[in-house]
Amino acid sequence: MRPERYSLSANIMTRASLLLAPVMLAGCFNDSPSAKFIDYQERIANVQESDLLPPPELTLVELPSKRELTKEIPRTTLGLVDSYQLRKCQLFGLIAERNSVLGKVQDQFRNFDYQLKLIDGLERCLASNQIELELKTSLQDILSVKYQYLPDYFFNLVYTSDAMRSQLNGHDWLVANKGSAALQVRESLTAFNQVAQFIATSDRATIERPPLLTPYQEQLEKSNVIGRLAFSLEASAHWMRTITNQLNTYDDQIICGKNRDSSRFKYLVNVFNNVFVEEVQPYLSYVDSEYQAIAQETQFVSALLSQSDANVYSLHQRHLEFKETSREHVKYWKGLFERCGRSLSSIRNN
Template sequence: MRSTFVFLSFFILSACDWRSNPIDSMFDTYIERIANVQDEPPMPLEPNQNIILPPKRELYTDVAPITLGLLDSYELRKCDLFNLIADKNSSLGKVQDPFRNFDYQVNVIEGLNLCLQSQDISSVLKAQLTPILMQKMEQLPIHFSNLVFTSEAMRAQLSGYNWVDEDIKVIPSTLKGALETLEMYAESLSSTSQNLSFSTLVSIQETLNKQTVLGRLNYSLVNATHKLKTTTSQLNANDQNIVCAKGRDKTRFNILRNVFQSYYVDKLQPYLANLDSQYLSIEPFLTFTETTHPIYTYPIRDNHANFRGAIQQHVGYWKTLFERCGAAPSR
């Protein structure tokens, strides 16, 4: 009975270790090896922090309804707006998701512009349509904000619960294209022009929903930053344990230099460089995550800046150590 219990306990512990992410294991091993050389206990690494958006109710902005009773006018059939409104008022149209709703709003604006330019529409009706067009234009950025932060596809894209895999070296081109499309929409909405030329956003919805890269990248930047800072603190707090003065035994320093080469240079540094490269490849298309919502900013740009700072501080310690000991970083 006792042997069975021991076996089960070993199995459970092994299963927990087996489920550990390789990136977590790299950071754990790195700080443990440093602590062993310093002959000090390792500082505990912070638990990983998930990237979770605020609840939908906090990010959703109500859009005041615009009464379109006059759109029952038969005249609107002459500029293809009547059927569009009718479809929206159907049972299916009333439950559109944010992507389809945004496409609808864009189509209404385009339809209103066509009506105002049409010679088949009376001046009386045009006078009624003009303020409606202005209202629709003013509301479009709100619809876009709701799409970015409350749609299921974008919330899946922006949330992160795990590291970027080591074997993923580049952002998929389809996702980069989708982010670029959102960025162009945001830029167009920030302009004062009424001549909007948009393709359908529904076409990129599936890509954003399934290729959930942005949240994982943000997760990786945040948690790598925390772990690097703790490891740097470990090095600085026990720096006096590494003796390399003339005539003193440099064994501990030489072992620590091997730890730097084997665990940071050979393993962690390539992964961190990959995260940095992935971020930079999509950085031009991320402004919409900062400027779209009236009060909320998706913090990936700040997280990347903190990530860069943590790397500089960490490498800075090693540079200072090697200068103090008059040695090169390599073995």
């Protein structure tokens, strides 16, 4: 028979629920992946006949405030006479639109697209034989400034626009039974990545012009994928670290060997097969596959950060920690099975 401690006291469950309440913002408790981790740890503790280690404190994935992140960018202007000459190279209309009442209140997506259009227009005017040499000198200076600060325009767009903050902040889990969330925004992220590659390329004449980003704004604002992925990676890592600590802390409770009562080991093998292999590991694999699906497309998130900004947001670092905690967890099970003379053939490395 299995030990009778498989139902924990109500007060432990209540404390665990209260600690997790801030991050259960969507769906009922039992629908959350947290329920899988809670059940897994409880079953292990029951077999060990041990205390239940405190659940991890899960935190929301939140960017610093806009004020902390916004980079100041100097304004560049042209005199009215010089601006009029720009009709000859089809740039006057763009500048006039930007200086209109509506143009002056553009959101960051439209403002960034304006910077890309302006760069194209400036290069077109510099190549025109209808523009005076003196004006070309001024245009070249402006173009140099625009290229110099284009990374800052992009940084501000990614980290301070409402749409991208909605995309990057994470308050809830990815849910496997809803299919791949990554596919919803992959096209949008690819466009952002192309912009990042254009900015990072020194010889821009050799690279295709990046797409405008405003067409992707609504999708990125409404489909929170990167933030939920970041939350799921981080929260899963915290849970796996806690559960591995549970296993290691009370490992001496699991007895096996010749002429020893190995009942607890057999019960723990059942937990491994029925809970970890069937429930927890498939979810970890799902989260990992979601990361892999957009890993290349999310390089723009950190590609342009200076050294001082390195800790603003790192999906890659969260994934590394997620993988490390999964490996440490598997390492415990391998060690236990070896100690007890059993094969671990059913495990699927994450």
